[in-house]
Amino acid sequence: MRIAIASDHAATDMKSALITWLRDNGHDVLDLGPQGSESVDYPDYGYKLADAIASGKAGRGIALCGSGIGISIAVNRNPACRCALVSDSLSARLCREHNDANAIAMGARLIGIETAKDCINQFLNTEFAGDRHQRRVDKLSNPA
Amino acid sequence: MRIAIASDHAATDMKSALITWLRDNGHDVLDLGPQGSESVDYPDYGYKLADAIASGKAGRGIALCGSGIGISIAVNRNPACRCALVSDSLSARLCREHNDANAIAMGARLIGIETAKDCINQFLNTEFAGDRHQRRVDKLSNPA
Numbered sequence: 001m002r003i004a005i006a007s008d009h010a011a012t013d014m015k016s017a018l019i020t021w022l023r024d025n026g027h028d029v030l031d032l033g034p035q036g037s038e039s040v041d042y043p044d045y046g047y048k049l050a051d052a053i054a055s056g057k058a059g060r061g062i063a064l065c066g067s068g069i070g071i072s073i074a075v076n077r078n079p080a081c082r083c084a085l086v087s088d089s090l091s092a093r094l095c096r097e098h099n100d101a102n103a104i105a106m107g108a109r110l111i112g113i114e115t116a117k118d119c120i121n122q123f124l125n126t127e128f129a130g131d132r133h134q135r136r137v138d139k140l141s142n143p144a
Numbered sequence: 145m146r147i148a149i150a151s152d153h154a155a156t157d158m159k160s161a162l163i164t165w166l167r168d169n170g171h172d173v174l175d176l177g178p179q180g181s182e183s184v185d186y187p188d189y190g191y192k193l194a195d196a197i198a199s200g201k202a203g204r205g206i207a208l209c210g211s212g213i214g215i216s217i218a219v220n221r222n223p224a225c226r227c228a229l230v231s232d233s234l235s236a237r238l239c240r241e242h243n244d245a246n247a248i249a250m251g252a253r254l255i256g257i258e259t260a261k262d263c264i265n266q267f268l269n270t271e272f273a274g275d276r277h278q279r280r281v282d283k284l285s286n287p288a
Binding site: 070073082107143 | 230
């Protein structure tokens, strides 16, 4: 399963560190940028990540910006995406169990690299619980 | 400015406590339910909150569920809404300063009532910083 990752300028250092760590752990990572440190707009990169998930180019996504807030909103504009803004591993587990999240957003200026890795471990290794949660997830795919 | 509030069954106690507190502090609160403790689907209530904001019935929204994750995704399906999932007052401040958030989501099973009030105080009393942030917020209103 390919993991797409995108950020804004506030989170390129965290993005680079996570890409190295994910690849060292055998994951197929699609780096959607940005590559430099020039100022960019987080919605542009959130939409790139959402497109990668919606098109099937990636099965999971990781979205990073300063607080994680802006890019999480952008990713969730796409009904194919269920993006959880997380800063702890419990939330990263629950977003998989209850919401079948296919993306997580994190704030590079709010949490450290080891907390981010801890969240990603839960995000990648927790199964969706299905059952009553499936009906709710289906409703997220079909906004009223 | 009217504040709309909606939840799922996991957060009705927090919703009731917050409504009392907000009204005691002079706010005009629109309670979008649910009223009882029967099991409901968070997307239904997230969409109600988004509709209230998009239609102008409310200027701000508060969305609650067990983790805050599911209902935050639902609210953000509507391009008129910028909903930040928060569990600390720093994030609640930043979502206003940088993202002009008009809604916050919180997890009633993850944070306590005083933390929720602290987040709401920041959410209601922090101004949007504008400037370069305006261009990014505009992009959230027009998903690619």
